[in-house]
Amino acid sequence: MRGRALLLAATLFAVGACTAERTEAPDPVTLTWWDHFDHSPMADQAVDSLLTRYRQEHPDVRIERTSLSADDLRAKLAEASASGAFPDIAAVDTTDLPGLAAGGALADLTDRFDRWDVGERFLPPVRDSVTAAGRVRGVPLRTTTTALVYNRDHFTAAGLAGPPTTWDGVRAAAKALTSADRSGLCFGGKGDDLTTTFLPLLWQAGGDLADLRGPATRDALDRLDGLVRADRSVPAEALGWTDADARRRFAEGRCAMVVTGPAAAPELNQAGLDWAVAPLPDGATGGATPLGGQAWVVGRDARVDRAWEVLTWLAEHPDNATEFGGGLGALPNRTDTVDALPWRWDPNVPGFTARLRSARSPAAYGARYPEVSRALAAMVTRVLTGERPPDQAIAEAAAEIDPLLR
Numbered sequence: 001m002r003g004r005a006l007l008l009a010a011t012l013f014a015v016g017a018c019t020a021e022r023t024e025a026p027d028p029v030t031l032t033w034w035d036h037f038d039h040s041p042m043a044d045q046a047v048d049s050l051l052t053r054y055r056q057e058h059p060d061v062r063i064e065r066t067s068l069s070a071d072d073l074r075a076k077l078a079e080a081s082a083s084g085a086f087p088d089i090a091a092v093d094t095t096d097l098p099g100l101a102a103g104g105a106l107a108d109l110t111d112r113f114d115r116w117d118v119g120e121r122f123l124p125p126v127r128d129s130v131t132a133a134g135r136v137r138g139v140p141l142r143t144t145t146t147a148l149v150y151n152r153d154h155f156t157a158a159g160l161a162g163p164p165t166t167w168d169g170v171r172a173a174a175k176a177l178t179s180a181d182r183s184g185l186c187f188g189g190k191g192d193d194l195t196t197t198f199l200p201l202l203w204q205a206g207g208d209l210a211d212l213r214g215p216a217t218r219d220a221l222d223r224l225d226g227l228v229r230a231d232r233s234v235p236a237e238a239l240g241w242t243d244a245d246a247r248r249r250f251a252e253g254r255c256a257m258v259v260t261g262p263a264a265a266p267e268l269n270q271a272g273l274d275w276a277v278a279p280l281p282d283g284a285t286g287g288a289t290p291l292g293g294q295a296w297v298v299g300r301d302a303r304v305d306r307a308w309e310v311l312t313w314l315a316e317h318p319d320n321a322t323e324f325g326g327g328l329g330a331l332p333n334r335t336d337t338v339d340a341l342p343w344r345w346d347p348n349v350p351g352f353t354a355r356l357r358s359a360r361s362p363a364a365y366g367a368r369y370p371e372v373s374r375a376l377a378a379m380v381t382r383v384l385t386g387e388r389p390p391d392q393a394i395a396e397a398a399a400e401i402d403p404l405l406r
Contacts, residue, residue: 027060028060028061028062029060029061029062029303029306030061030062030063030064031061031062031063031064031088031089031302031303031306031307031310032063032064032066032087032088032089033051033063033064033065033066033087033088033089033090033091034065034066034067034068034073034076034077034087034089034090034091035047035065035066035067035068035073035090035091035294036067036068036069036070036072036073036091037067037091037328038067038068038069039069039070042266042326042327043327043328043329044067045327046323046324046326046327046328047065047067047323047327047328048065049323049327050314050320050323051063051065053317053319053320054310054313054314057313058309058310058313061306061310063089063310066087070093073090073092074096077090077092077096077100077105080105080299081100081103081104081105082103084301086105086106086299086300086301086302087299087302088298088299088302088303088306088307089296089297089298089299089302089307089310089311090296090297090299091141091142091294091295091296091297092138092294092295092297093292093293093294094129094130094138094291094292094293094294094295094361094362094363095192095292095362095363095369095370095373096370097129097130097132097137097138097295097297097363098132098133098363098366098367098369099367099368099369099370100137100297101132101133101135101137101367102132102133102367103367104300105299105300106137106138106297106298106299106300107137107297107298107299107300107302107304107307108135108136108137109136109137109138109139109298109308110135110136112308113136113139114136116312118312118315118316118334121334121335121336121337122140122333122334123333123334123335123338123356123357124357125291125356125357125358125359125360125361126140126143126291126333126334126356126361127140128291128361128363128364129143129291129293129295129361129363130295130363132363132366132367137295137297138295138296138297138298139295139296139311139312139315140293140295140315140333141293141294141295141296141330142293142294142324142328142329142330143291143292143293143330143331143332143333143356144261144262144263144291144292144293144329144330144331144352145261145262145289145290145291145292145331145352145353145355145356145359146196146197146200146259146260146261146280146289146290146292147259147260147261147277147278147279147280147289147351147352147354147355148163148164148170148257148258148259148277148278148279148280148281149247149250149257149258149259149260149264149268149275149276149277149348150163150256150257150258150275150276150277150278151250151253151255151256151257151273151274151275152274152275152276153273153274154177154182154256155173155177155256158173158176158177158256159176160173160176160177162278163257163276163278164278164281165278165281165282166281166282166283167201167204167223167281167283169281170185170227170257170281171223171226171227171231171233173257174227174231174233174234174256174257175231175233177233177256177257178231178232178233178256181254182253182254182255182256183233183234183235183238183249183254183255183256184231184233184234184255184256184257185227185233185234185255185256185257185258185259186234186235186238186241186246186247186249186250186254186255186257186258186259187234187238187241187243187246187258187259187260188238188241188242188243188244188245188246188259188260189234189238189239189240189241189246189381189384190239190240190241190242190245190377191242191373191374191377192373192377193241193242193243193246194239194377194380194381195362195373195376195377195380196243196290196292196362197224197259198220198224198376198377198380199290199360199362199376200280200283200288200289200290201219201220201223201224201283202216202217202220203283203285203288203360204280204281204282204283204284204285204286204287204288205217205219205220205283205284205285206283206284206285207219207220209365209372209376209401209405210405212394212397212398212401212402213394213395213398217394218390218391218394219284221380221383221390221393221394222390224380224383224384225383225384225390228384229384229386236385239381239384239385243260243261243263246258246259246260247260247263247264247267247268248267250264250268250273250275251264251267251268251270251271251273252271253273259280261292261329261352262329262330262331262346262348262349262352263329265329265346265348266329269346275348276348276351277348277350277351277352278351279351279354279355280355286358287355287358288355288358288359288360289355289356289358289359289360290359290360290361290362291356291359291360291361291362292361292362293330296311296314298311318342321337321340321342321343321345322342322345324343325342325343325345325346325349326345326346331343331349331352331353331356332349332353333356338353338356365405366404366405368404368405371404372401372404372405375397375400375401375404376397376401378397379393379394379396379397380393
């Protein structure tokens with residue numbers, strides 16, 4: 001009898017232990033994930049690799065990924081915001097984050113971010129890029145910025161010792177590098193890409209969008225106009241180019257310099273160019289560069305705790321640097337990664353990160369920044385095509401942008 005009693009007790013203990021284990025195990029969950037990283041096989045594969053690694057370590061979590069073009073994702077997110085069917089996790093451009101937050105679609109992650117050890121390591125401009133109306137609404141995913149990329153062979157042939165460090169130097173170098181079959185400088189001059197080219201000139205001249213009628217705007221426009229219309233160092237057709245168009249012409253040897261970001265690296269390496277990167281030149285008030293990229297956001301009605309676990313794992317896991325760097329062309333954006341060797345996925349990464357601490361996020365201009373960007377690009381285009389004199393173009397743009405900022 002005693003033996004049977006002991007056996008029964010042992011059996012009950014084992015059953016209880018198994019029950020406890022089952023009770024403590026996380027419930028299986030399915031999270032929806034939307035992004036626009038299908039623009040290149042490399043980026044698409046990098047995201048798949050990250051999610052596969054997460055699932056292997058967290059078999060209780062199923063992530064259903066939907067990848068769309070950037071425009072289709074923006075439209076789908078707007079529709080989901082209106083209908084209340086926002087995904088659990090979405091990867092969005094940081095300039096779209098304030099609008100989604102203002103529409104009430106996003107979870108407030110401020111308290112979680114403040115308790116997260118890694119949160120305080122993000123560089124201040126990076127944290128600013130995921131903050132809207134004083135609340136953290138996202139987790140930094142992919143940080144990018146622009147710099148001056150130049151062809152060393154072209155510089156040597158023109159007798160130039162190194163990259164220019166001022167905008168006057170850029171103009172002189174671009175003029176010296178321009179020939180019958182090559183432009184001295186190229187940049188994306190269409191839509192948002194033109195805004196990204198113009199803003200650092202405005203900031204470095206001491207200006208800002210809130211004071212668009214100030215003298216710095218005219219100074220920035222005059223610098224671009226000198227390159228495009230006066231010197232013809234920048235081809236007039238650049239006003240119809242995207243950033244991808246500009247860097248493709250650089251890769252083909254048809255431009256000696258190009259203002260672009262780290263996404264250019266794989267293409268330029270494949271082209272076999274001897275290229276290098278220098279920070280954007282200084283202006284009257286020093287250096288400034290625009291901070292771009294994407295953030296992860298969590299839907300307001302999502303399984304926020306489970307989504308937060310996914311995002312913090314992705315951000316923290318050291319093995320993920322390979323996918324973020326080589327796959328997505330992301331720059332290291334934290335104090336513990338900005339100089340770390342695992343993030344040196346290309347020898348030219350330091351050229352892009354040199355101004356990261358002083359970069360500025362256009363997302364700071366608020367929920368209507370996409371409209372602001374369109375108005376600003378229209379202003380610059382009208383001046384560079386001769387459609388409007390600068391003062392008239394500035395006055396028209398300011399009248400349109402001022403209420404958008406308010």
